[in-house]
Structures are given as C-alpha cells and as structure tokens.
Amino acid sequence: MANDYYATLGVARDANADEIKRSYRRLARELHPDVNPDPVTQERFKEVTAAYEVLSDPEKRQMYDLGADPRSPGGGSPFGPGTAGFGFGDIMDAFFGGQQARGPKPRVRRGQDALIKVTIDLPEAAFGVVKEIQVDTALVCPTCTGTGAATGHQPSECSMCRGRGEIQSVQRSFLGQVMTSRPCPQCQGYGTVITHPCPECSAEGRVRTRRTLKVKIPAGIDDGTRIQLSGEGEVGPGGGPAGDLYVEVSTRPHAVFQRSGDDLHCSIALPMTVAALGTVLKLETLDGTEDVEIRPGTQPGHVVTLKARGVPHLRASGRGDLLVHIDVQTPTRLDPRQEELLREFASIRGEETVSTTFTRPEKEGLFSRLKDAFSAK
C-alpha cells in the first residue's frame, strides 16, 4: 500500500480504537511542534495525524482496510508531491486478488528439476568414478528453437485481447463501477497466438530427448547422496531456462565388506586350531591383498584393525579403517582319531573335567554387584 497508516501509527492491523488512540497520543507528545519544531519531525507529525484521522473513524478505517484511501479522493496525495495516492488499480487489486502482475503471462518459463538414480559399486563409492548416465528430459526444440512456431512463422498478437492476455469487463459494486479481468480464452493469457505450431514440439518449444551425461562421483560419497547438476534438468515451456538435475547415488551391497560411516567391516571364520596357534592371512581389500596377522590365542569376536584401509573421507583428507571381525569355529563332528587327539590335549591341560568359570560379562556383573554392596555400607 502506498500509505500504511497502521505502520505509521505503529499499531497492528487488528488494533482496537483504544490502542490506536493511545499510540497516537504517545506519538503526538513526541512530535508536537511545541516540542520538536524541526521540519522532518513536523512532516512525520503530519503523517501520524493523517493516519489517526483515518484509523480513528470506523467508516474511514473500513474503507481504508478495503484498499481505498479516504484521504485522497480521485487519487490526489494528501502529503504533497512524492507520495503516491491510491489509484484505480490499487482498489482493483484489493478487490480482485491483490498485487498480481498485470499483462500477458510469459510463454517462456523455467523448467522443472529432474531426479535420476544411479547405483555404483563399493570401490567406486570409495575412490570416485565418472559415470555415464542416460537422461530423459525436455530440451529446447531444435526445429523452432523454443518459439513453438513452425519454420517461417512467429507467434502473433492475439486479436481478442490485443496482446494484453486478459479480457476486462465492467461490474457494479458498492464502490461504483469496477473493472474485472480474466485470462483471455483465445490465447490462454499469453497475449500471443501460435497460428502455425511447430510440428516437432506442438508449440511447446521443447521436446523430450534422451542424452548421455557424464557425472563425476567424488571419492567417499555416502549412500543416498544427491549430486546437483545446475541447468541439466528439464528445459521450461517456450524453451525457458532448464531446471537442475539431481543424481542420487546408491551403493550396491558388497559381497565381503559392509560400510559404516567411512569404516569397512568384514568377518572371517577361523578354525579354533588356527585361532589358538596364530597365522598370517591374506585378505583381498579394496587396495589389493593385505596381510592380516592372527596372533596365537585369538578369541572369538576379536577385531583386527587395518588402519586407513576403509573409505576415504569425502570432505577431509584421510580414510576410515578396515575392521576384521574374527569368528572362531569349533569342529562340529570329530572322527575317532581327532577325538582321541583332542582328549589327549585336554588331558595335558588338565581340562577333562572343568569347574564353572564365569565369562567376562558375568564377572563384571558380579563385580559391580559386589561394589554396590560395599558402597551401600
């Protein structure tokens, strides 16, 4: 609005009569010529008084709320040159849908964003890759270069609305006669008609096209990350600027490694004899064959960490680790010879009969119970 009386008085649009009066009194005391005679303050005093004149009068206030300025009949400004009064268009805007832009709507508009999904393998996610992807999006029509008109033709001015894109009609209201407008039915509001549509795009200015794009996928990319390619999305109607293309990257499950953050995990099953005696295993990692040292006496659940053999960090230098989880396997079936040897082994270790030995979690439980018992005293 040209003059926001509510803002001038510093009150909310739903302020009641009391609030308006109080606010005016406060401002008037501050700005009154006896207190503050300088011209800038006096200009402000005039504005505040004008605002109060309108908002303190219920009839004038209602008129103002409907979009008309009761202080400026015929559009003249009460505050001298430089302050615009309310014109006819403002009243129309207030009644028929606010501050819409006037005139024909553009044929050329921005296109939509597009989303495409690619699946890559774990080594590609770890070290990065350039992928060729097939994209089906609208591109500028090569025949009409976006105008939508057949070769040798141009969109021409609409005869019904004469290029304005809207049809106006006069209606009566309590403010007198007002003009209403609606989109022109002949040109759908564009202001121009395409009498000879381009046969390739049917006047759309764009055509659906398959093309191949190269996408650089950075090393260390997370599963589900979207890469934004500016301007590679859909070309808009009328050959308008293209939206963006988003490439959503997901990683195929790997046969051996599971990723967790930038760490990789795998499990290796060892016969109990190997776990007891120790060995060096060859493990095929993302970086090639690596030695994994199994120390004698390795327990089930033990984890061997290969430093910096995981996924490179996406936004920093360095890499995650590769964690090898050891699973110790007990033989399920023994032939007589094996059983004999194992019994002999047990006998040497004095393990033919065993007393109950608590495993670690139980011990901890017992310890904490004991500790609680002591601290309770």
Ligand SMILES: [Zn+2]
């Ligand atoms: Zn075309």
Ligand SMILES: [Zn+2]
């Ligand atoms: Zn028209």
